[in-house]
Each structure stands twice: as structure tokens, then as C-alpha cells.
Amino acid sequence: MREAFKFAAWAVLCFVLLGCETEVKKTGQHAMVPGVSSTEITLGSSLALEGHASYLGTQTLRGALSYLRNVNALGGVHGRLITLQAINDGYDPTRCLANTHQLISSGNVFSLFGFVGTPTTVRVLPLIEDAKIPLVGAFTGANALRVPFNPYVFNIRASYYQETKAAVDLLVSRMKYKRVAVFYQYDAYGFDGLMGTELALREVGLAPVARGSYVRGGIDIDEALQRIVGAQPDAVVLVGTYEPCAEFIKKADALGLDAAFFNLSFVGAEELARRLPDDIKGEVLVSQVVPPPSAPQVRDLMGIADDYVRHLNEFYPDDVPNAVGLEGYLNARVLVEGLRRAGRNLTRESFMNALESMEEFPLGGYASVAFTPKDHQGLDMVYYTVLENGEFKLIDDTDLLLKRRALVKLEEPVKQ
Structure with missing residues (x-):
């Protein structure tokens, strides 16, 4: 057969x-x-x-x-x-x-x-x-x-609402960033990510310092780039696919923006990593709804x-x-x-x-x-990954990450 x-x-x-x-x-x-x-x-x-x-x-x-x-x-x-x-x-x-x-x-x-x-x-x-x-x-x-x-x-x-909530939890609650911008695809996907980020920021008394969008299928991100870089954010939540997000990160870095770049899972982490140089000043992060298959603790x-x-x-x-x-x-x-x-x-x-x-x-x-007759979402897990040496690796210990990268903006120096 x-x-x-x-x-x-x-x-x-x-x-x-x-x-x-x-x-x-x-x-x-x-x-x-x-x-x-x-x-x-x-x-x-x-x-x-x-x-x-x-x-x-x-x-x-x-x-x-x-x-x-x-x-x-x-x-x-x-x-x-x-x-x-x-x-x-x-x-x-x-x-x-x-x-x-x-x-x-x-x-x-x-x-x-x-x-x-x-x-x-x-x-x-x-x-x-x-x-x-x-x-x-x-x-x-x-x-x-x-x-x-x-x-x-x-x-x-x-859901994307869960991913953006996780993004704000890490960027604001853990990393102590207050100036968050949103770069998004101008369609239903981007609007979902934008709305999720705005709702999560509202819960902690914040709002995006800038918003910038691009048209699905293109890589014309310059207008959004100028708007966001001009606001000098500490972090940018990116709601897009791998090529325009990579373009944004590279150009923002070239303009001197030292920020954390947090991408949602739909970005395609492996293709994003392939398009980025090794010397990006800020952290590049991706939320995932499944763990990376190469993670040591994946079992x-x-x-x-x-x-x-x-x-x-x-x-x-x-x-x-x-x-x-x-x-x-x-x-x-x-x-x-x-x-x-x-x-x-x-x-x-x-x-x-x-x-x-x-x-x-x-x-x-x-x-x-787990499903029920009234709940048709089987999983709720969101994982953090960070770009290291050309590969997105699972963040198993966020406290250790923050100490190593000195990303937490505290009044006192971070102790090792």
C-alpha cells in the first residue's frame, strides 16, 4: 500500500x-x-x-x-x-x-x-x-x-498573549527594564502580539514607548526602525518573521541601540540566528512553546x-x-x-x-x-531562549543569565 x-x-x-x-x-x-x-x-x-x-x-x-x-x-x-x-x-x-x-x-x-x-x-x-x-x-x-x-x-x-506576558515578565519584572517598544507585522499576527504586549505592560503600569510596523512579506523596516530607535528603549518586543526581525535587529544595533530584542516563537529561531552576526550588543531572545530539541534538559x-x-x-x-x-x-x-x-x-x-x-x-x-469539552488549548508552557554563539539556547536559570549578562538595572553592582 x-x-x-x-x-x-x-x-x-x-x-x-x-x-x-x-x-x-x-x-x-x-x-x-x-x-x-x-x-x-x-x-x-x-x-x-x-x-x-x-x-x-x-x-x-x-x-x-x-x-x-x-x-x-x-x-x-x-x-x-x-x-x-x-x-x-x-x-x-x-x-x-x-x-x-x-x-x-x-x-x-x-x-x-x-x-x-x-x-x-x-x-x-x-x-x-x-x-x-x-x-x-x-x-x-x-x-x-x-x-x-x-x-x-x-x-x-x-497563545501569543501568553508569550507576550512571558516577555514582559522577563524584561520588566526580572530585568527591570521600563522602556519597552514593539516592532510588529501589520496584520492579525502582529496586532495579536502588540495587543498582548500592551495588556501585559498595562498590568505593571507601563505602556510601549514606541510602536513600529512593517508590511507582511516585505523587509522595509526603516520607518519603524527610526521611530523605535528614536525612543531609545531598553527592550524591544518583536512580533514578526525571521527576515524582517533580523533586519531590524542588525540595523538597530548598527545605529547604536543597546537593547534586549525579544522575539516570539513564530519568528523561526534557527533562521533568525542564521541571519544575525555574533557581535550584537544587546541580548537577542526568543520565547518558545516547546523546548529546543538540543537542550541538555529536554528529556x-x-x-x-x-x-x-x-x-x-x-x-x-x-x-x-x-x-x-x-x-x-x-x-x-x-x-x-x-x-x-x-x-x-x-x-x-x-x-x-x-x-x-x-x-x-x-x-x-x-x-x-490536556483538553476538555470547554478548553481546547493543550499546553500553556513558554520557554525562554537566548542567542549564544549562533544558537538559541534554553535559559534554565534566569537569575544566572541576568547576573552573567549584567542586564538587571539595579542601583547596586551585581554580585557574582
């Missing part, structure tokens, strides 16, 4: 084959449950496989496929192999909308899975609700996927990271393990567990009920996913 994971560049579909060389057959066309046949379960995804956010889409997808291919190699779920039809949207909301309509209207997709991006995913919520089709494991912390509660959307990661934090590294090396040996891929892998494990719990007589309703039964699905170490 051949498994097929479908990729597409806009209107063209090409197939990544996981089994023998026989022709792929369509599944679920005549089944009572869309996307389910006696031998296969078909999932659908729209994500950036080309363009300025392609690293995020590609690594999310390969992380997920690393687990799904392993599951298929072991016989699938209740005798059914899993097929993932993934269509490129280039991180464009209009293309994502068209892709999602195509996936749903085909009648061949059981569940949506692994969408990437806030403006793209938020755009398709009306289609999801109309079709009553589940969406599991989107790579976004968008508040619109969480509030108001949506019975068809199952978020696994922490205690999320033990499945070892499985991710092993399966990635098996199926994508040229790829380097990373946090984006680990999140995709984690999402696939949760989805498959839902399919297993739903049993052989699979329906969308039984699948969603099965996901909601996960009161504590262990991920190894301290981590576990």
Missing part, C-alpha cells in the same frame, strides 16, 4: 511518496465519512512551502510527517494509513482561503491539520465552522482561535523530543532538528492519539470527543497535553 502526502504550489499538486511505487488512489470519495476509507484517513493542510515564510511551513510539515510516516510504517491507526494533503499558500490569507475551500469541498478530507500562520488560519475560520470540520495543531498562537471558544479548533501550543521538559530527533534523522536526514519541527511533530502525535482513542468506527464527532478526553496525554518529562 502506498501512502501519499500531497504538496502544492498554488494550483499544482505534487506528491511525496512514502511507500512502494504503485499509483496513489484517491480515498474517501464514496465513504460516509469524508476522508475516511477502509484503508486510509486523509488530512488536509494549507501552509507556506515557498516564499518568505517557507522555513516555518516546511519545518512544521516535516516534523509532522516524521511522526506520521513512522505511524504508517507500523501499520497506521486501526488498520488505516494516514495521508496528508498539504497545499502551499505562501503565507497569503487569500490563497489559504482558496486552498481550504478546495480541501473541504473535495469531500476527501477528514480533518484539517497543521495550518501555519495567524492571518492565514484566522481567515478560514468561517469555512471551518460552516463545514463543521476539526482543525488540529495550527502553528499560531492567535487569540481569535481561542476566544470566543470554537468547538472545532484544537490548539496545542500556548525532563518534553521527552518526545528524542523521538522527534530520531524520526527526523530517519526520514529527513539532511534536516537539523529545531523547535518549529518539534512543534509539528508534537501536533502529529496529539492528532494520532485522538484517532486511536476514537476507534475503528471513526467520525469527526468521535474524533473530537476523543481529543476532549485527553485529560493528561504524556509527552515525556514534565509535559502533558
